[in-house]
Amino acid sequence: MYSLTSSMTVSDRPSVVSSSKEMNGDAANFSVVGKKPKVVFVLGGPGSGKGTQCAKIVENYGFVHLSAGDLLRAEINSGSENGTMIQNMIKEGKIVPAEVTVGLLQKAMSESKVQKFLIDGFPRNEENRVIFERVTKIDPEFILFFHCTEQEMEKRLLSRNQGRVDDNIDTIRKRFKVFVDSSLPVIEYYEIRGKVRKVDAARPIDEVFDSIKPLFMPFVQDDLLTLSENLLHAIDNGDYTTYKRLCDTEVTSFVPEAQGHLVQGLDFQRFYFDLVLETKKLAVACPSVQSIISSPTVSVLSDDVGLVTYTRLQQKLGSPSEGMVVAYNETRLWKRVKSTEGEWEWKNVHLHQSKTPSS
Ligand SMILES: Nc1ncnc2c1ncn2[C@@H]1O[C@H](COP(=O)(O)OP(=O)(O)O)[C@@H](O)[C@H]1O
Ligand SMILES: Nc1ccn([C@H]2C[C@H](O)[C@@H](COP(=O)(O)OP(=O)(O)O)O2)c(=O)n1
Known part of the structure; x- marks a missing residue:
């Protein structure tokens, strides 16, 4: 198992306010668009x-x-x-x-x-x-x-x-x-x-490849963190297309809104994206939200499974709770699958979110 600890800023859950960071809708599942080569x-x-x-x-x-x-x-x-x-x-x-x-x-x-x-x-x-x-x-x-x-x-x-x-x-x-x-x-x-x-x-081809795999683990960790970041940007921007592309159709989640129930599939989350679009249409003023990811860790459990955990510090502006910070602990499980075109893609298969005890 390989672990990485670093920290970065990301945007937060569905909101009608666009994130300051641009999502690139064309970004391939693996790509790190806009980053230093x-x-x-x-x-x-x-x-x-x-x-x-x-x-x-x-x-x-x-x-x-x-x-x-x-x-x-x-x-x-x-x-x-x-x-x-x-x-x-x-x-x-x-x-x-x-x-x-x-x-x-x-x-x-x-x-x-x-x-x-x-x-x-x-x-x-x-x-x-x-x-x-x-x-x-x-x-x-x-x-x-x-x-x-x-x-x-x-x-x-x-x-x-x-x-x-x-x-x-x-x-x-x-x-x-x-x-x-x-x-x-x-x-x-x-x-x-x-x-x-x-x-x-x-040595034989596969043995040589096995011996070089560990050298590429830091890149996998970096990709998984970037994908988690992209996912949160998609949520922030109400960009359901990107969100759907990054999630497995059978994604499971434990989120506080579901009151302790396990939610399966995308319909539950889709509701929030629709709400964002609806709110945008009605041009209703809505709070802007920004989150800081703190202390992420990325563990690559096998060639095809990775775990990303972090604490989200969510700041809200323009709402009754203006200036309030809420902290969530999130764990996202990523699985690598082959697309119908035969390309490897990482998909988010599970999310566990809870408010931190102090929130
Ligand atoms: N580990 C290996 N064992 C046996 N044959 C190999 C191995 N790796 C590559 N080959 C074969 O050796 C030849 C040269 O490999 P290649 O990857 O083109 O080398 P390079 O790019 O370093 O010149 C190819 O025909 C390839 O199929
Ligand atoms: N940086 C490079 C790489 C290759 N070349 C030229 C000279 C090399 O002999 C040939 C073939 O290189 P290539 O990397 O394709 O193949 P080999 O490793 O020699 O099998 O290309 C070069 O001039 N400069």
């Missing part, structure tokens, strides 16, 4: 399994995979003016000038709504690292380093069968040398700064 660099020799593991991380943790090699190959295929130069360098196993690669990465990052990136095969040398840092000012969360013997990598590359111009024995040997001479010093640079997470990549 988070970057994990994925390094390792050619054939160490970077791309293979990245695909699993993307599926499970909602990262955007940016493979520097794939972006360069796409640039060749697009017929760009740099295409021939890139093609020749890749054929020779050489590293393409950093301005080109960083430009492609930067473009891809700026076009992405989700701001959690796995940057694979980068930075491959000091020049890559320095220019990326200078241009983006991003400090990576950590460097995932796949360690594997050359013998094993060679065997994998020779049977990769993706029709790549560089997967032949001569170029493979050159790439190994470039990796040792140019990429290992970058890994050492980050090692000194405590950023390298070394993985034994010579």
